[in-house]
Amino acid sequence: MKKNMTGTLEKIVASYREQRGNVIFLLQETQGAFGYVPKEAVEYFSEELDIAASKFYGVTTFYSQFRSKPTGKNVIVACCGTACHVKGAEKISSSLRRELSLPEGEDTSQDGEFTLEMVACLGTCSVAPVVLINGDVRGKTSSDKVVREVRALRKKKS
C-alpha cells in the first residue's frame, strides 16, 4: 500500500472511533478521500479494527452510494426517477451507453474518461429529464444534447 494512503486511512480510523464505530461513516469518509472504497482500505480496516472484511463488503454492496472501482475523469449522473422516466430518461441513458461503448454491467468507459451513474431521483423533477455532468445540472435535456456534450468533452481532452 502507498504510504500516503496509510496516512489517510489512519486519520479515518481515528475519527471512526469518535463516531461510536459507525461503519457507514467510515466507508463514506473512505470514499470521500479516494472516490471509491479500495480493497486495500477494507483490508487495512479489517486488520486494524478486528472486524471481518465481509462486514464492510456487506455494507458497501447494500448501499448504492459506494463504489468498488474508481470513476472516470468525467462523471455523468443520469436521473431515472419517475418524472424523468416518463420524459424519456431511458433514451438518454441508452444513447449514452452506446456513445461510450459501455459493456453490460460496466459504468466506466474503457479509456477511463467517462463514468455513467444512474440515480433513482435527484429531486429536480420539474425540469425533467435531468442529467448531471461533472456536478452541473442539465435540466430539460435530451439524448442529443447530452451526447453532443460528451463529444465536446472528449475533444477537449485530445
Added chain:
Amino acid sequence: MKPAIEVRVCMGPAGISAGGKDVIEAFGATLARAGVSAEVKERCSTHQVGCMGLCARDVLVEVHVDGEKTVYQYVKADMVQRIVDEHLVGGAPVREWLVDETYENFYRKQVKIVLSDCGVLDPEDIDGYIAAGGYGALRDILANRAPEEVINEIKGSGIRGRGGAGFPTGIKWDLARKTKGDVKYIICNADEGDPGAFMDRAVIEGNPHSVIEGMLIGAYAIGARQGYVYIRAEYPLAVERLKLALGQARERGFLGKDILGADFTFDIEVKLGAGAFVCGEETALIASIEGQRGMPRPKPPFPISKGLWQRPTVINNVETLANIPYIMRKGAAWYASFGTEKSKGTKVFALTGKIKNPGLIEVPMGITLREIIEEIGGGIEGGKALKAVQTGGPSGGCIPASLLDMNVDYESLAKVGSIVGSGGMIVLDEDDCMVNVAKYFVHFTQEESCGKCVPCRVGTKRLLEMLERITKGQGREGDIERLEALSDGVRTTALCGLGQSAPNPVLSTIRYFREEYEAHIRDKKCPAKVCKDLLTYSVDAALCKACGVCKKECPAGAIAGEKKQPHSIDPSKCIRCGICFDVCKFKSVERH
C-alpha cells in the same frame, strides 16, 4: 430618499439549471456598472432565496421596490440589463417579461403553511427566520407550557404523518412521552427516496430552521435530549444548508445546554444516508444510523418503545416537523380549519410529469384532483389528453382521468387504490403506457428490496419478470390473473411497508387499465407506442425527402437509401431505438 431595492432570484436546482447563477452574476455586475451607484448597490441585497414553486417559469426574479413586488419569468442573463435600466433605474417595469395569468392561477388555489416562508426568507440567515416569528413558538413553550400541553395542541391540530403513512403525530408523541426511559431520541426522516418527490428537499433548502424548531418542540414534548436528521447524500445543497442552520441555531443558544435558560438540553446531528430506498422505513433507518445495513425488522416492538440503540425513538418526516412551529404559533384550531374531517391541514405535492406548470405546490387536504391538474397545473402539456395521475411513488397507484373529481386526502386516495405517500404526483398523458409504468415501479422496488424476506425478494422479482415478458410481446393468457394473485401474496405477507406496498402500482393499473394489459398480451401491441419490442419502424416513401439524417444517426446501420431516393429501414437490423423517428423533420418515419 432613494427607493429600497431588493432583487430575488430563484436559485433552486431548476433555477440553476435555467441559468440562475448567470442571472445573479449579471445583476451584480449590471447594478454596479449601471452606476446604480455604489450608494444604491449598498441598499440592494441580493438574496439567494429558496424554491418559489413554479419551477417551469424559471428563472423567476422578484424585484421589490419600496416593498412593491414585481415578478419576472424566464429571465436570462442577457435580460438583466434592460430590467435594471428600465425598472430599477427608470422606475417602469418591463411589462412583456412579467409573469402572466398562469402565475396567478398557480398560486390562487394554494394554501401555504409549510412553504409560507420558503422562497421568502433567506435560508442561510437565521435572523430572517427569527424576524418572521421563528423560534417564537419554542421560546413561548419553554417559558409557559408543559410538554403535555404541547402534545394536546398537536393532537388538536389533527396533523398526521406527512411521510406517507398518515399516523397522527400527536398520538405518536404522546406514546413516546409515556414510554419509560431516561434516554429518548427524535429522528427527522429526510431520506426522501420516492422517485418523483422533492418536497423535503425544498423545505430543508428553503427553510431549514422550521425543521430544526419542529424537532426542538418534538424533543421537548417527548423528553429527548438528542436528535438526528437522516438525510440523503444526493441532496448536497440541503445538507449544506441544514448544517449551516444547525451551526447558527447552536450559536444563538437554540441548541445545546439549557436552551434559552430553561431546563432543556437538546442537540441535533446530521447523518448522511448512503443510498437505499428501504431506509425510509423506520426500523431500516434506525439500523442505518447505527451503521448497519439498512434492513427492516418485524414490528412490534415499535421504535416508540425500542428504537435507536434500543431506546424509545420518535421518527417524523421533514414536512410534518416543519408544520409544527406554525401550528404552535397559530394554534390547533387554526390548523384544523384547513382540510377535511379526517385529514387536516395542507399537503405539499411535487407536481411533475406531463403537466404545463410542474412545480412544488401546497394545497389544503380535500382539494379535488381536477383543481390541482387543471387550475394549478394549467392542464396537460402540448394539448395531449390526461390519462392518469400517479401518486405515492412506488408504493402508490395510478388514478385514471375518469376520477379527476375525487378529493385528495388520505381516505379518498386509499379508496381508489392509491396513497398520499410522501407527495409525488406524476401526471401521465396518452403517450404513457400503463404496463410500462407498472414495470418501472416494480423494477425500482425489486432493485431496492433489501432481500430479507422471501415475499418481497422473490415476489417482486417474479412480478417484474412477468411484466417484462408482457412488454416484450411474450405475454400469455392468464398472466393478468397470475399478476393479481402474486401481488396479493406479496402485499399480505411481506415484512415491511416496502414489500407490502410494492404491488400497488401493478394492482391499480390492472384495475383501471386492464385493456392495455390485454392489448399487450393478446394482440402483442402497445397502444401508447412505448414498449420497444412491440414497435416497428418504417419510412413513408411519399414523405421522405432523402435528406439522409436518419441514415447518419442510426446507430445500427439499419437504414439504406441513395441520394434523392426514399430511404428504407431493414427490420432485421433495427434495434428500435427510435432515433430515426425523433430526428426526421418530415415526419416520414412511421411507428407502428
